[in-house]
Amino acid sequence: MPDTWWIALIALAVLAAGLWVWRRYHYPSFWLAIGFPLMAVTIRATWRTVALGCGLTKKRQRFWFTTNARLIASTGIVKVRRRFQRVAVDTKPFMWLPRPTRHGWRVTVHTLEGQIPADYAQAAERIAHSWGVYAVRVSSPRPGRVVLAATMRDPLIRLDHIPASGELLKVTVGRLETGGPWAIDFRTVPHWLNAGATQSGKSNLANALIVGLAPQPVALVGFDLKGGVEFTPYAPRLSALATTRAESVGLLDDLVALMVDRMGVCRTAGARNIWQLPPAVRPVPVVVLVDELAELYLMADKSEKDEIAKTSTALLRAAQLGRAFGIYLFCSGQRIGSDLGPGVTALRAQCSGRICHRVNDPETATMTLGDLDPAALVSARAIPSETPGVAIVASQDGQWYRARSFYVSEQTAEHAATTYEDRAPSWDEITRPGRSSEVSGTNLSEFLTA
Numbered sequence: 001m002p003d004t005w006w007i008a009l010i011a012l013a014v015l016a017a018g019l020w021v022w023r024r025y026h027y028p029s030f031w032l033a034i035g036f037p038l039m040a041v042t043i044r045a046t047w048r049t050v051a052l053g054c055g056l057t058k059k060r061q062r063f064w065f066t067t068n069a070r071l072i073a074s075t076g077i078v079k080v081r082r083r084f085q086r087v088a089v090d091t092k093p094f095m096w097l098p099r100p101t102r103h104g105w106r107v108t109v110h111t112l113e114g115q116i117p118a119d120y121a122q123a124a125e126r127i128a129h130s131w132g133v134y135a136v137r138v139s140s141p142r143p144g145r146v147v148l149a150a151t152m153r154d155p156l157i158r159l160d161h162i163p164a165s166g167e168l169l170k171v172t173v174g175r176l177e178t179g180g181p182w183a184i185d186f187r188t189v190p191h192w193l194n195a196g197a198t199q200s201g202k203s204n205l206a207n208a209l210i211v212g213l214a215p216q217p218v219a220l221v222g223f224d225l226k227g228g229v230e231f232t233p234y235a236p237r238l239s240a241l242a243t244t245r246a247e248s249v250g251l252l253d254d255l256v257a258l259m260v261d262r263m264g265v266c267r268t269a270g271a272r273n274i275w276q277l278p279p280a281v282r283p284v285p286v287v288v289l290v291d292e293l294a295e296l297y298l299m300a301d302k303s304e305k306d307e308i309a310k311t312s313t314a315l316l317r318a319a320q321l322g323r324a325f326g327i328y329l330f331c332s333g334q335r336i337g338s339d340l341g342p343g344v345t346a347l348r349a350q351c352s353g354r355i356c357h358r359v360n361d362p363e364t365a366t367m368t369l370g371d372l373d374p375a376a377l378v379s380a381r382a383i384p385s386e387t388p389g390v391a392i393v394a395s396q397d398g399q400w401y402r403a404r405s406f407y408v409s410e411q412t413a414e415h416a417a418t419t420y421e422d423r424a425p426s427w428d429e430i431t432r433p434g435r436s437s438e439v440s441g442t443n444l445s446e447f448l449t450a
């Protein structure tokens with residue numbers, strides 16, 4: 001009956017085309033309805049072989065029915081004897097049901113005796129290849145449990161627009177590999193290091209911050225010692241901008257004076273930080289953007305030695321006390337190495353937010369990410385140059401993520417800077433002494449832990 005065949009064939013073709021269109025135009029629902037259930041079945045069905053292949057099983061003694069082909073009679077009949085006996089079997093780690101995520105799935109696994117999450121992290125790449133997914137990330141929410149989070153394809157290839165930020169000092173600058181938002185929130189993580197080779201996307205990230213912060217009631221301050229090429233276009237929204245060493249020394253002096261002053265205000269009001277002050281007297285938060293950190297520390301000749309020492313001390317002070325007094329640092333640089341002097345090492349220790357874009361040398365990655373999971377360093381070094389804006393992000397919780405910033409052109413940032421020009425508090429106004437200035441620099445230490 002050729003007719004029925006034809007109909008069946010056409011129906012199949014229509015179905016396939018329909019599925020293709022569905023997948024193409026509304027991937028999230030396709031994934032939930034079709035892709036994920038199929039994937040979940042595959043994962044469960046293949047977990048034993050995958051675990052075995054990745055070296056995640058353990059031999060255990062179990063009672064098992066075994067079949068021994070004992071006797072082969074001359075007639076050719078195989079006589080099989082079944083026996084119940086203890087044999088060594090490969091046991092796989094217990095796996096819960098997989099759950100769908102935006103870009104893949106995740107599943108909790110119980111570790112077997114003697115296993116640690118690092119064993120799974122080491123096998124992550126093997127697992128990813130076995131299941132044909134883009135990447136598997138391993139985390140351990142509590143002892144004895146490991147969560148495998150798989151992403152089906154690189155979610156950082158294409159990114160949409162930067163959303164408007166709703167919270168003070170918090171900007172969603174991009175997207176995490178997990179599909180979640182990548183937010184820089186200065187109130188939880190006050191200081192950030194942003195490292196990367198040239199063309200890796202450092203300035204793009206600063207642009208994203210400027211666009212996000214421009215409408216907010218915050219003061220922005222720029223340090224751009226490469227002649228001001230980066231930040232000068234944003235000058236309308238900046239309360240202060242230093243483009244030479246002399247200017248930066250002056251500006252840092254102002255910042256330290258500002259902190260001492262704010263400390264006095266807090267002291268008088270009995271507050272430990274500016275956020276405990278009543279809103280009416282709370283001073284405006286200041287976000288300090290540094291374009292090339294190394295420029296602040298590099299010496300052209302001996303005569304600059306003192307200035308550099310001063311700069312270094314002042315910046316460190318700002319980092320130590322900034323959190324309490326509303327001064328937040330965002331330091332970008334190609335190199336953030338200890339070769340720039342002890343000041344940089346101390347500053348690095350104060351910056352709990354770390355962002356590592358593509359880097360040329362492994363040292364910079366190590367310097368930036370510190371002693372995180374070695375997998376983070378491997379991941380940082382594997383960032384290809386074709387995807388500027390991709391970075392490894394780590395903050396206080398010790399977790400790290402692969403993330404990508406939204407593309408924010410200089411024009412966009414410049415446009416935001418001019419649009420919100422009138423929201424830039426004037427530097428004179430900010431630095432005008434508050435009601436209390438009887439505190440000297442000597443009791444700064446009291447606030448160091450605040």
Ligand SMILES: Nc1ncnc2c1ncn2[C@@H]1O[C@H](COP(=O)(O)OP(=O)(O)O)[C@@H](O)[C@H]1O
Pocket residue numbers: 196197198199200201202203204205388389390404405406407408
């Ligand atoms: N998140 C991103 N998405 C797409 N393109 C980006 C992204 N970040 C940066 N770029 C592009 O990469 C190039 C280099 O970025 P830039 O921020 O100037 O790097 P850097 O400051 O590290 O030298 C820019 O031309 C920019 O268009």
Ligand SMILES: [Mg+2]
Pocket residue numbers: 199202203230
């Ligand atoms: Mg740049």
